[in-house]
Amino acid sequence: MSSSEGKPKRVEAEELLEMQKELNAGYISLEDLRRAGNLPPGEIVEKGIPVPIFDCLENIPCTPCHDVCPTGAVVMETMNDKPKVIWEKCTGCTLCAQACPGLAITIVYPKFGEKRLKGKRPDAEKLWLVSIPYEMLPIPKKGEKVRVYDRGHRYLCDGEVYTVIKSPRFGTILVNVLVPGECAFEAKYVEVIRDEQ
């Protein structure tokens, strides 16, 4: 059957990435999250309190985020419920993001630069902080530049590693990245930019 069509074309992963259809293959859009109520309302963001973003839209039997939350900010009645966040209760401790088996939780600290970095750097005003779970190599270092990607691996912006938290309990690393505020909710993955030597 294949011979009549000639030799199939050799393709690389990058081209396949272009060919994949968005639907039904693990892609979550910001719109999906908004519809599910997983994005914080404007007034919460205005307050500048940490907001956990749960990319968790299915009823699966899983409860670690709820179990580890010290303030009861993650509500779940039965193990198959989707986690529901009570925004005001979150202290930004990141335990849920460390524990989540799906690495589905990022934590956004709106207006982080304005509150914590003012006077220390010129671009402070526009920088927000995002905590991203990470289990790959190389492990980013403080101060290093990283490429920041969205949920479909589209490049968003460059970010700067603010701190790296190693969780001895869960083994997942949290990379805290400074990014321009406008890509904070989109940011979901980082890659280290390191000169190969």
Place this chain on the structure above:
Amino acid sequence: MLLQPVDAIFPVLPPSRAWIVGGSGIAASSPLSGLVDRRIYEHPVLKFDRGRRVRIIFEGREIPAYENETIAAALYAAGIVHFNYSGHLKRPRGPFCMIGKCSQCMMRVNGIPHVRTCITLVEDGMIVEREDVHDAELPTPTKKMKVEYVTKDYDIVVIGAGPAGLSAAMQAAKLGAKVAVLDQNPFLGGQLIKQTHKFFGTKDSYAGTRGVEIAKMLVDEIKDYENVDIYPSAQAIGYYRREGVLVAFQSRRLAEYRVLKLRGKRYVVATGAMERSLVFPGNDLPGVMGAGAAQTLMNVFGIRPADEVLIIGAGNVGVIIAYQAAQAGIKVKAVIDILPKTAAYLVHASKIRRMGIPVLMRHTIREAYGKGKVEGAVIYEVDEKFRPVPGSEKDLAVDGVWMAVGLTPSVELLELMGAKIKFVRELGGYVPLRTQYLETTLDGVYVAGDATGIEEASTAMMEGKIAGISAAFSLGYKADWAEKERAHAMKWLDEFRSSPHYARIKEGIQKVLIQK
């Protein structure tokens, strides 16, 4: 017949020269030009304890190995993927399952044919040769074989030391029963030992903990019980129904055997499952393997089975393996699945999507090709009726094709024992009929874990608890905590299976549930 001394069946012959030069009449296909080392020395979540360095001899070449590696792992680490030849067409073959189930890893070791190299640990100076699996000669062992016979009575004999078996044994032991646990693998913990992702579920099922750590916890705990005997590297090979005796063959070292005659008042069969394959040209090429096999190499032994892979199947196993491959530094060219929608948890699938690993739905494999091992694969798209879309063929340069296309319960032993089994699609194949306490149609023979139907490690642990406690109860052991533990496990399973992801499992179980 089985209980004859093994020496009488396999006479010890003076070592022939044949095995030193050419194996069983097969010339080495190509000299190994420059050995490689495919071991992983830096990993984001794992550390590998390889033990002391030793060497094995493969077709006249010295190959470095470590004492905690199996022969198959050491060969793969050296880039050797071709283990034997098919009987008829002499096609090169290599391991498919890496957990002692498929027999595709068989080689001649120290003159003994048909050694399953994936569950046999290396020993310094071992002589390993490719064999023709059809025309294997009689053994010509380099050392005299030692055989020991052990006969022992137990309250409960547990077959399989995975999450189900270990949980069953632990509960029964806690209740005071005298327990034996055997497993054909040299390591305990079943498939938990290669699960590097944090588990779903709840606190009761170790959620948030990585499978490999759960295995460590279970094994450490069970070793503390004096009323538990553990038999690793022991394969159950027969069951004498009238006598109620299970016969197993244990081989901790090559050519040192123990024939175990274990008489259990009760049995818990927790034999797990086996990976499925797909039919396509080239599916027997070395480098085409089960996703679990690749996982064993990457996560148990810290070896990169390939540099660039195609993964078939975008269910949970497929996408998890893709993630783990990336952790091991392997390039995943694509994860493909013939279905229009992935069956994986969205969180698992989105993990690899955000990393830029292509997930192509409605795609399947046409062929894998290569000389002696995989060098590429052709995939194509299908329409709603699963017909090929003309012109959609794509050729990928890969040196690994991993299949994550489902598992089948391992019920051979149960069948041999005489338990009634039934084909239930929702549960992954033939599964035993059983009561709510997991007793099969045979009185006193219980079942737990994937052998009851394909689910997961968390459910296997809960089933193990139920089976172990029930078996011990039936022998008169009693305790309030155990009543509670069992009731809790049953409730937990019911709740777990209420997820829309597991509706099929519930339906399936209804088809095999019996009353006694």
